Amino acid sequence: xxxxxxxxxxxxxxxxxxxxxxxxxxxxxxxxxxxxxxxxxxxxxxxxxxxxxxxxxxxxxxxxxxxxxxxxxxxxxxxxxxxxxxxxxxxxxxxxxxxxxxxxxxxxxxxxxxxxxxxxxxxxxxxxxxxxxxxxxxxxxxxxxxxxxxxxxxxxxxxxxxxxxxxxxxxxxxxxxxxxxxxxxxxxxxxxxxxxxxxxxxxxxxxxxxxxxxxxxxxxxxxxxxxxxxxxxxxxxxxxxxxxxxxxxxxxxxxxxxxxxxxxxxxxxxxxxxxxxxxxxxxxxxxxxxxxxxxxxxxxxxxxxxxxxxxxxxxxxxxxxxxxxxxxxxxxxxxxxxxxxxxxxxxxxxxxxxxxxxxxxxxxxxxxxxxxxxxxxxxxxxxxxxxxxxxxxxxxxxxxxxxxxxxxxxxxxxxxxxxxxxxxxxxxxxxxxxxxxxxxxxxxxxxxxxxxxxxxxxx
Numbered sequence: 001x002x003x004x005x006x007x008x009x010x011x012x013x014x015x016x017x018x019x020x021x022x023x024x025x026x027x028x029x030x031x032x033x034x035x036x037x038x039x040x041x042x043x044x045x046x047x048x049x050x051x052x053x054x055x056x057x058x059x060x061x062x063x064x065x066x067x068x069x070x071x072x073x074x075x076x077x078x079x080x081x082x083x084x085x086x087x088x089x090x091x092x093x094x095x096x097x098x099x100x101x102x103x104x105x106x107x108x109x110x111x112x113x114x115x116x117x118x119x120x121x122x123x124x125x126x127x128x129x130x131x132x133x134x135x136x137x138x139x140x141x142x143x144x145x146x147x148x149x150x151x152x153x154x155x156x157x158x159x160x161x162x163x164x165x166x167x168x169x170x171x172x173x174x175x176x177x178x179x180x181x182x183x184x185x186x187x188x189x190x191x192x193x194x195x196x197x198x199x200x201x202x203x204x205x206x207x208x209x210x211x212x213x214x215x216x217x218x219x220x221x222x223x224x225x226x227x228x229x230x231x232x233x234x235x236x237x238x239x240x241x242x243x244x245x246x247x248x249x250x251x252x253x254x255x256x257x258x259x260x261x262x263x264x265x266x267x268x269x270x271x272x273x274x275x276x277x278x279x280x281x282x283x284x285x286x287x288x289x290x291x292x293x294x295x296x297x298x299x300x301x302x303x304x305x306x307x308x309x310x311x312x313x314x315x316x317x318x319x320x321x322x323x324x325x326x327x328x329x330x331x332x333x334x335x336x337x338x339x340x341x342x343x344x345x346x347x348x349x350x351x352x353x354x355x356x357x358x359x360x361x362x363x364x365x366x367x368x369x370x371x372x373x374x375x376x377x378x379x380x381x382x383x384x385x386x387x388x389x390x391x392x393x394x395x396x397x398x399x400x401x402x403x404x405x406x407x408x409x410x411x412x413x414x415x416x417x418x419x420x421x422x423x424x425x426x427x428x429x430x431x432x433x434x435x436x437x438x439x440x441x442x443x444x445x446x447x448x449x450x451x452x453x454x455x456x457x458x459x
Contacts, residue, residue: 002173002209003207004175011203012194014203019196027060029195030170034060035068037166038064038110047106049105049106049108050062051078052065054081055083059087060117060145062082062094077101079128079131105135108140110142113143116149117146120149124158141165144167149162151176151182151185152176153174156179167190170191172201173209175360177189179359207392208391209391214429215432216425217458217459218255218415230255232260232282232418233286234260234261234276234282234285236285236294238295243290244290246404246411248411251415254416258274259274264294283308283420284307284418291313299318299323308417308426310410310413312406317344325373327372328372330376335359339355345369360390364385364388373386374424374427378409381396384431386427395435395436397435400435412433413426
């Protein structure tokens with residue numbers, strides 16, 4: 001699990017004021033970290049193109065050009081010139097060692113984007129947008145300095161962005177690198193040490209990036225146990241029974257001792273899944289997936305039951321969702337469902353696009369109002385919010401964009417709740433298991449049942 005931040009300017013300031021470092025020192029370290037990435041991936045004497053902007057992000061690129069000059073054929077292109085004092089100083093140094101500023105693109109083996117880093121708050125000019133489009137069509141190993149040009153502080157495209165293979169971000173990770181829009185552009189993310197240990201650089205954090213190494217599996221460590229030692233999950237099955245049945249199969253395959261579907265009509269289930277028409281004797285409950293209006297008449301009764309719950313899908317369009325927000329619950333909406341939930345709760349009216357553009361802000365806002373609820377907002381990168389802290393799961397891929405994938409996620413989380421896991425722990429590790437189980441198939445061929453089958457491969 002890695003810390004991430006909205007901004008790092010305050011940390012840079014701490015380096016200047018408390019540690020007596022200078023802007024120059026931090027810049028040299030930033031450029032050297034990028035140079036190490038090039039030395040590792042690109043043979044010496046290859047051609048490296050560096051496109052630098054007029055400010056300090058551009059100055060990082062100019063510094064990199066000076067470091068590489070002699071080991072590589074370096075082409076430095078500065079379409080907007082040099083405007084900041086550090087950029088002008090680094091340009092003087094580059095020229096002093098024999099560097100020349102080019103006036104056009106060249107074919108290259110490595111392309112570095114150092115035009116604009118973090119802090120972008122406006123759309124790119126048509127000139128820079130055109131340059132970015134040309135850069136994206138060049139076949140080369142591509143590195144972004146700090147954050148790909150065109151991605152703003154909220155992780156949105158303004159309106160285009162550089163598509164990197166690697167982003168070397170400065171000092172610490174920014175949450176803007178983990179927006180759904182940014183996922184296609186950042187590539188692999190690496191953090192540059194700017195001259196002090198990461199532990200000295202950062203302050204208190206409330207955003208965390210999950211890694212596959214964080215996954216804890218529900219292994220059974222006690223031999224003297226029985227099926228009820230591992231919980232009994234009830235899954236409500238409604239008008240679209242397949243959703244609830246997939247959730248129940250996922251739960252049973254992820255360690256739950258007993259799983260029952262709750263249905264008013266007989267449904268076909270695997271032999272190992274039990275069936276009942278009563279909500280009774282469960283350790284946890286999962287509902288909402290495929291439910292439609294099937295249980296509307298008893299939602300108030302269900303809300304009186306004291307047990308952990310995972311709530312999904314159709315429930316986010318019902319006013320009765322309000323009855324469940326003082327309990328140990330995990331909510332698993334996708335963006336459209338989250339927009340509906342925010343409207344019902346009076347938090348605000350947002351389009352799906354607005355939810356996507358403001359996912360971190362809105363998840364954090366929800367968590368401030370309902371700190372006892374665990375929110376898992378689905379997307380290209382899942383966001384888990386609890387008690388004003390945000391956890392980002394970037395480990396999934398586009399293979400999970402299939403009908404039924406969310407039902408499996410609800411079943412996995414429900415299984416962990418039934419096994420006695422805290423709702424936050426169940427959401428974090430359920431999300432990781434779901435994401436990582438989707439990485440075993442070609443990205444077009446994954447199905448919900450294959451996600452379930454792949455759960456056994458995680459061990």
